[in-house]
Amino acid sequence: DGGITQSPKYLFRKEGQNVTLSCEQNLNHDAMYWYRQDPGQGLRLIYYSQIVNDFQKGDIAEGYSVSREKKESFPLTVTSAQKNPTAFYLCASSMGAFNEKLFFGSGTQLSVL
């Protein structure tokens, strides 16, 4: 089945540690996105990529990094510089027309130990 796979579903970060969230899609979509969702709130854009080897900062990129070495993969690293990382992280993708219908993964809940 085509879709977006995020892993792990739950992740715990220790003080000063970097952690990486995985996002893989087999929809052959050009564009991929990372959003952060805090309880009771909407989604905020962290990073997005329209094409392989290219990505742009969203509204809340500080403390995060990404790479887009393959069309299928868009991993997100939450660095130790992100002081409030506890949130639900959602990866999404869309076809070539940027910001048309988005397909979402099932999310990763990141918590701080």
Add this chain to the structure above:
Amino acid sequence: SQQGEEDPQALSIQEGENATMNCSYKTSINNLQWYRQNSGRGLVHLILIRSNEREKHSGRLRVTLDTSKKSSSLLITASRAADTASYFCATVPISGGYNKLIFGAGTRLAVHP
């Protein structure tokens, strides 16, 4: 800053009743989309309405768009317990330097059997 704001924040109804959720936005848009999110899961795209459209239907869903009032509504007819979820509107502003999808904080819908 949030472009879209949903109203009400929470809605509780009985099965069989209709549910209406509203979304207001601030700047001119290319299109407006509605998404659904079950608790702890990713978002699912419901419907997209473009700025030159006034109404769209999909099954039990009816979406209207009033660009003069910068508002949209989502109507779910004959609601079911399975419709219990959070519903988000998202807009693609025309201006802003880059094309992105901005989400509101959502309406939490509870449908009671």
